[in-house]
Amino acid sequence: MAFLKLLLSTIACMAILVSLAYATDPSQLQDFCVATSDPTKAGLDVPANTNNRLGSGVTLVNPMNLAGLNTLGISVARLDFAPYGLISPHTHPRATEVFTVMEGTIYVGFVTSNQANGGNKLFTKVLNKGDVFVFPQGLIHFQLNIGKTPAVAFSGLSSQNPGVVTIPNAVFGSDPLISVDVLSKAFQLDVGLVKYLQSKFSTGS
Incomplete structure (x- = not known):
């Protein structure tokens, strides 16, 4: 009986260790990238352009x-x-x-x-x-x-x-466009509104 309890306890501990191992990040493939001798990048002090429709x-x-x-x-x-x-x-x-x-x-x-x-x-x-x-x-x-x-x-x-x-772009701006019938039913929108949204998000708009 004591042996059985010890065995079950050992199995439980092993299960916990295995679950912990799978919960961690995978190891990186190598210590560093051998393709470069300069692991630096300048320019993050410069603001990106926000002069667009989303700002x-x-x-x-x-x-x-x-x-x-x-x-x-x-x-x-x-x-x-x-x-x-x-x-x-x-x-x-x-x-x-x-x-x-x-x-x-x-x-x-x-x-x-x-x-x-x-x-x-x-x-x-x-x-x-x-x-x-x-x-x-x-x-x-x-x-x-x-x-x-x-x-x-x-x-x-x-x-x-x-x-x-990007959800709006992917849904309403795909190339070619997703069927209006699909989008109007999925989003419960009028066909005319779907076409309007597609005109806003499609390529070149």
Whole structure:
């Protein structure tokens, strides 16, 4: 009996260790990228252009412009916002994002998926200078400058190629366009409104 208890206890401990091992990040492929002798990138002190319809701009640092990041599984971005500028709802399919406000007041949020009741819960927060927020991998999220002055934030991403899917652009601006019948039924919108939205987001608009 004592042996059986010891055996079950040992198996339970092994199961915990295995689950902990799978919960950690995978190891990087190598110590550093051998393709470069200069693991530096200048220019993140320069604001991105926010003179666009959303009033925001992103400067991404990844292996395409900093070879030293190759194989290390991380990237970083500077996010600039004009007053009331928005970074549209989007997802990063391959990365969790840690968002830090450097200047301004930014309203942020993300939407959960796969809730037990089938719903989608929205988590939001108003962030000020020095505040940090996390957007879990793959979840739809957004950032909005709610201040009257420009805002700046930096994001760390847990992939060298996080990817980005901007929801309005993908849904209403694909090439070729998604069928109006599909979108009108999916979003319960009038056909005319769907066509209007497609005209706003389609290539060249």
